[in-house]
Amino acid sequence: MIDASQADIPAIIEFIIVIFMGMTLLFSLLVFRQVGQMNQVLPTKLSPVVRFLALGYTGLCALAIILALVT
Amino acid sequence: MNQTISQKLHPSSNPLAAYAEAPRWVKFQDQEPDEQMLLLLRRHVVTNVPWVVLVITLALLPTLFAILNPASMIGLEWLAQIPNSITIAITNLWYLIVAGIALENFLVWYFNVYLISNKRLVDVDFMGLLSYSAAETELSQIQDVEHRQGGIAQAIFNFGTVNIQTAGTQMKFIFELVPNPSKVADIITDLIPEEEDRLYRQPAHVATAPVGEVTIPQDPKEQP
Numbered sequence: 479m480i481d482a483s484q485a486d487i488p489a490i491i492e493f494i495i496v497i498f499m500g501m502t503l504l505f506s507l508l509v510f511r512q513v514g515q516m517n518q519v520l521p522t523k524l525s526p527v528v529r530f531l532a533l534g535y536t537g538l539c540a541l542a543i544i545l546a547l548v549t
Numbered sequence: 550m551n552q553t554i555s556q557k558l559h560p561s562s563n564p565l566a567a568y569a570e571a572p573r574w575v576k577f578q579d580q581e582p583d584e585q586m587l588l589l590l591r592r593h594v595v596t597n598v599p600w601v602v603l604v605i606t607l608a609l610l611p612t613l614f615a616i617l618n619p620a621s622m623i624g625l626e627w628l629a630q631i632p633n634s635i636t637i638a639i640t641n642l643w644y645l646i647v648a649g650i651a652l653e654n655f656l657v658w659y660f661n662v663y664l665i666s667n668k669r670l671v672d673v674d675f676m677g678l679l680s681y682s683a684a685e686t687e688l689s690q691i692q693d694v695e696h697r698q699g700g701i702a703q704a705i706f707n708f709g710t711v712n713i714q715t716a717g718t719q720m721k722f723i724f725e726l727v728p729n730p731s732k733v734a735d736i737i738t739d740l741i742p743e744e745e746d747r748l749y750r751q752p753a754h755v756a757t758a759p760v761g762e763v764t765i766p767q768d769p770k771e772q773p
Contacts, residue, residue, distance in 0.1 A: 488632055495638045502645045508678045509652060516660045519683060520673060523574035524564040528659065535652055542641045549634040 492546065499543045506536040554739050555585055555667060565659075567591040568728040577664055577671055578683075588665040588736060590727040592658060593708035600654040607647045611640050653678065663724045665737060668744065670713065672722050686722060688744035690715045694737050696730035713737065 513532040517525040561569035569575075569589040577586075620628040660675035671685045691713055698709035709730035713722040727733060 488635055491631070491635050492638065495635070495642055498642055499638075499645065502642070502649060505649055505678070509649075509656070512678050512681075513656065516656075516675060516681065519578045519681070520660065520662060521576050522564050524659075528656070531652065532656075535648060538648070539645055542638075542645055545641065546638040549637070 496543060496546050499539065499546060503536070503539040503543060506532070506539045510536050553743060554736060555587055558587060558736075561589075567593050568733075575664070577666075579685075580666070581668065584669075585667045586664060587667060587740070588663075588733065590663040590665075590724055590733065591661060592726040593706060593728050595702060595706045595708065596726050597654070597658055600650070604647055604651045604654075607650070608644070611643055663722075663727065665733075665740070667740070670722055670737070672724070684722070686713075686715045688737075688740050689748055691737065691741055692716055694734045696734040698730060711737075 510529075510532040513528055517529060555571065558570035560571040560573060562574070563569065564572075564574055566572075567590065570587070572586055572589045575586055575589055580586075620626065657675055657677065660673065660681070662673050664671040664673070667688075669685050669687045670691070671683065673681065673683045675681045693714035695712045695714075696709055697712070698704060698707075703709050703726075706728075707730075708726050708728045711724040711727060711730050711733050713724070715722060724730075724733065
């Protein structure tokens with residue numbers, strides 16, 4: 479006999495993980511926005527690099543969510 | 550011949566420097582065309598050690614967890630039954646959070662800068678992801694400059710705090726944990742008379758005019 483509550487546990491954990499990953503994606507978008515704003519206030523030689531870092535982090539968050547949903 | 554402060558400084562080309570003299574690679578949003586950046590200051594690199602250690606420790610935790618397997622020690626054997634896909638997702642989430650902590654701390658350090666130009670002081674405070682503030686004061690508004698060093702780390706690595714008392718709306722500018730605080734205070738103190746000299750120096754045509762006579766400067770375009 480299948481215990482329905484036990485079978486649901488991985489799905490619930492996965493759901494919680496995706497929610498947390500969504501929060502990291504939101505955080506990364508905030509970082510990207512703030513970096514853009516600060517680069518306008520204080521443009522330096524490293525501004526494109528910092529922007530790329532923020533963009534890379536956003537990309538990683540999105541990729542992690544896709545991976546979690548696919549697997 | 551007396552050298553001005555800007556002539557005495559050695560231009561720095563390192564964009565990650567905590568103490569950069571005459572940085573040509575930085576501009577401020579409201580920078581005037583004839584304004585020259587003389588110093589860029591950030592908190593000393595040593596002040597980043599606590600968060601770097603924290604990030605490295607957090608990054609190593611999953612590996613330590615896999616090697617030591619503490620779950621079996623404290624009677625949580627059921628953790629071993631979690632499917633691989635979920636373990637991978639949890640590990641990914643963990644590293645995302647650790648990378649987020651590292652990125653935010655780096656950005657707070659990188660964007661928290663103090664700029665000294667030949668006309669003013671600018672204090673850019675980046676207080677996390679949702680807020681920042683920028684305050685500035687003209688050099689002529691500065692009344693008192695004081696620097697302070699305390700503690701073993703500050704003595705060894707030569708960093709400290711520079712307090713600048715001004716007559717402006719923001720009464721005090723505090724440059725926290727910047728490298729070479731005594732040199733920074735010296736440079737600011739030397740800049741004040743230079744700026745006063747620049748402000749109160751009268752143009753030649755006004756200075757040479759006899760009392761009661763008004764001299765109208767000639768338009769250079771009309772000259773032959």
